[in-house]
Amino acid sequence: MWGALHSINGPVVEARFLVDRPETLPKIGELIHARNTRGQRVAFEVVSHVAADSVRAIALADTRGLEVGERTIATGGPLEVPVGEQLRGRILDVFGRPLDGGAALAEPRWPIHRRAPSLTERVPAHAVFETGLKIVDLLAPVPRGASTGLFGGAGVGKTVLMMELMHNTVHRHHGATLFAGIGERSREARELWLEMAESGVLDSSTVVLGQMGETPGVRFRTAAAALTMAEWFRDEARRDVLVFMDNVFRFVQAGNEVSGMLGRPPSRVGYQPTLAAEVAALQERISSSVDAAITSIQAVYVPADDITDPAVAELFTHLDAFLVLSREAAAEGLYPAVDPLESSSSLLTSAIVGERHARIAAEARRVLAKYEELRDIIALMGMDELTPRDREAVLRARRLRRFLTQPFAVTEAYTGKPGVYVELEQTLAGVEAILAGECDDLAEAALYMGGSLDALLRRGREGGRADEQGRAG
Numbered sequence: 001m002w003g004a005l006h007s008i009n010g011p012v013v014e015a016r017f018l019v020d021r022p023e024t025l026p027k028i029g030e031l032i033h034a035r036n037t038r039g040q041r042v043a044f045e046v047v048s049h050v051a052a053d054s055v056r057a058i059a060l061a062d063t064r065g066l067e068v069g070e071r072t073i074a075t076g077g078p079l080e081v082p083v084g085e086q087l088r089g090r091i092l093d094v095f096g097r098p099l100d101g102g103a104a105l106a107e108p109r110w111p112i113h114r115r116a117p118s119l120t121e122r123v124p125a126h127a128v129f130e131t132g133l134k135i136v137d138l139l140a141p142v143p144r145g146a147s148t149g150l151f152g153g154a155g156v157g158k159t160v161l162m163m164e165l166m167h168n169t170v171h172r173h174h175g176a177t178l179f180a181g182i183g184e185r186s187r188e189a190r191e192l193w194l195e196m197a198e199s200g201v202l203d204s205s206t207v208v209l210g211q212m213g214e215t216p217g218v219r220f221r222t223a224a225a226a227l228t229m230a231e232w233f234r235d236e237a238r239r240d241v242l243v244f245m246d247n248v249f250r251f252v253q254a255g256n257e258v259s260g261m262l263g264r265p266p267s268r269v270g271y272q273p274t275l276a277a278e279v280a281a282l283q284e285r286i287s288s289s290v291d292a293a294i295t296s297i298q299a300v301y302v303p304a305d306d307i308t309d310p311a312v313a314e315l316f317t318h319l320d321a322f323l324v325l326s327r328e329a330a331a332e333g334l335y336p337a338v339d340p341l342e343s344s345s346s347l348l349t350s351a352i353v354g355e356r357h358a359r360i361a362a363e364a365r366r367v368l369a370k371y372e373e374l375r376d377i378i379a380l381m382g383m384d385e386l387t388p389r390d391r392e393a394v395l396r397a398r399r400l401r402r403f404l405t406q407p408f409a410v411t412e413a414y415t416g417k418p419g420v421y422v423e424l425e426q427t428l429a430g431v432e433a434i435l436a437g438e439c440d441d442l443a444e445a446a447l448y449m450g451g452s453l454d455a456l457l458r459r460g461r462e463g464g465r466a467d468e469q470g471r472a473g
């Protein structure tokens with residue numbers, strides 16, 4: 001159907017169509033096109049009907065060079081993105097166009113506005129997505145088919161952690177991984193791309209970018225585009241998919257910009273009135289089917305560290321686990337720098353992970369919390385002032401904290417240590433032994449940056465033998 005641009009107001013346009021019946025007017029969510037003075041096609045998404053023959057639409061590209069009266073074409077459907085195995089190893093924009101200099105993608109294409117599975121179709125997120133990372137699987141198990149929030153300032157290891165999780169998903173779960181870059185700096189996306197290539201996860205992953213500097217419409221739709229691609233892997237290939245969103249707060253922010261441009265009055269503390277619905281529409285699509293699941297890890301920027309911010313609070317209601325990265329842990333070289341006390345997961349109850357895991361995790365947390373509590377006293381007065389009971393807790397907490405570090409496969413190139421994947425059972429056995437005092441006589445360093453307790457003890461014995469040989473020689 002044909003129409004013409006009737007008004008242009010930055011990224012918001014109104015287009016009038018030649019309609020014979022009201023139902024033929026482009027629908028909300030439908031894509032319409034117009035050409036700018038350079039002959040380039042500019043896409044818009046219809047966001048509201050303003051009259052029987054007119055729509056308001058938001059640009060998904062730069063609107064400079066557009067003129068009133070320009071012919072507008074309704075495409076008859078929403079934005080569609082390519083799906084399928086062809087996505088692997090590709091870096092795409094929100095339209096599914098290559099950003100990696102490679103060939104254009106072919107059919108099939110799926111519309112980005114897809115229904116979330118209904119309550120009867122979805123499988124509750126009561127299963128653990130094993131990451132192979134001791135500290136995560138023990139204290140903040142990632143729920144399969146649900147969302148986990150990732151929190152941490154600059155330089156504490158967010159990107160490295162995301163890449164290790166991608167690596168383990170591909171190599172252990174034979175799953176697919178997707179990275180949605182939303183509203184962050186383009187330079188970071190380029191670095192991520194290089195790091196992904198270097199650490200060997202790029203070939204099995206797909207990156208979808210709607211970065212800072214793109215129009216709000218593009219940034220707002222990036223998450224939906226990436227989820228559509230993930231849904232193909234879950235529903236057609238029946239494979240588990242891990243979707244990273246960096247940063248989901250920027251999705252809310254883009255929605256707010258769109259809302260402001262449309263002249264909608266803001267509600268809570270300046271956010272869009274549609275905030276809850278927009279977040280829910282996105283998060284509800286992250287779910288399991290009978291055969292496979294979309295599991296999502298979402299970096300969350302917390303403005304001014306204020307967790308009562310309405311957007312952050314809204315995002316929190318959809319998160320089933322929290323991975324909090326700590327600057328102190330990173331400074332001490334305790335990688336992955338996951339904060340063992342701040343991180344949590346709704347799965348950590350005996351009904352879901354079993355009585356043993358829940359008990360070991362609670363005990364580990366108690367000992368680590370005790371150590372935190374005593375740190376200042378130790379710094380001031382030294383260990384000698386502690387009661388024997390507290391001294392024992394400190395000794396075990398320090399060993400436990402070191403046991404919860406481990407080398408990553410994706411950092412092998414610069415740490416020189418091969419990465420390890422530790423199965424949950426081995427993590428539990430190691431933590432149980434440390435808490436029972438079986439490692440009290442071991443040097444702390446013997447438990448640092450390794451895998452299972454058995455592997456660490458083996459490493460210690462071999463190291464000891466090598467030392468003896470060295471001395472003998």
Ligand SMILES: Nc1ncnc2c1ncn2[C@@H]1O[C@H](COP(=O)(O)OP(=O)(O)OP(=O)(O)O)[C@@H](O)[C@H]1O
Pocket residue numbers: 152153154155156157158159160161188335336337407408411415
């Ligand atoms: N698991 C790890 N093992 C060893 N070193 C690590 C690990 N994680 C992070 N580092 C070190 O910390 C540095 C910063 O990590 P990373 O780039 O992941 O941080 P970030 O939080 O994503 O930072 P930014 O916010 O700047 O993107 C790495 O270059 C590396 O030196």
